[in-house]
């Protein structure tokens with residue numbers, strides 16, 4: 577089976593609550609979500625030139641990971657229907673070798689057959705700055721089916737983004753039947769931008785004023801290597 581792969585690399589990173597966790601990233605090539613503030617637009621094209629055999633992908637993961645039996649599947653959009661069969665095959669193969677597997681999901685789809693196999697799902701809540709919207713029913717479904725195995729992550733650029741995310745949080749948790757789960761706010765740090773200190777401080781302050789329903793966690797690799805550096 578052929579998979580469209582942008583890159584495979586080992587890094588000490590991780591989204592949201594996985595910050596600082598060394599793992600191998602398998603970045604799929606191809607995304608049709610179209611976030612306005614996407615920092616990986618090079619992953620959008622479903623270019624067949626980046627096709628790799630699934631066996632070669634697994635071999636590369638095993639080679640890079642050594643004793644670190646953790647993998648994050650990311651993109652692009654690894655949950656696009658064009659990637660679905662390939663991601664399933666990859667996950668099954670890596671699980672049979674004892675890997676802990678996380679997926680970075682765009683929040684546009686819940687794919688039960690795949691999510692049932694995974695150890696963790698980082699599920700995006702898309703804010704106004706992204707130009708994309710997330711259906712709250714999907715987060716509700718995640719909370720009911722994958723309790724303890726997922727986080728919601730929202731990228732915050734403006735006060736409007738924060739208020740929108742707070743409203744989503746309040747609307748969902750007003751329903752008493754949902755178990756608690758982590759919501760992570762990631763202040764945006766855009767390509768070609770100096771470290772946005774004021775934005776970080778603002779998001780921290782807004783969260784405190786709201787009673788701290790969220791964890792505020794940045795993208796550590798951008799502080800260390802700069803916002804434009806890939807595969808770190």
Ligand code: SF4
Nearest residue numbers: 607609610611614652
């Ligand atoms: S889902 Fe991810 S890769 Fe796709 S446009 Fe949005 S941020 Fe970029």
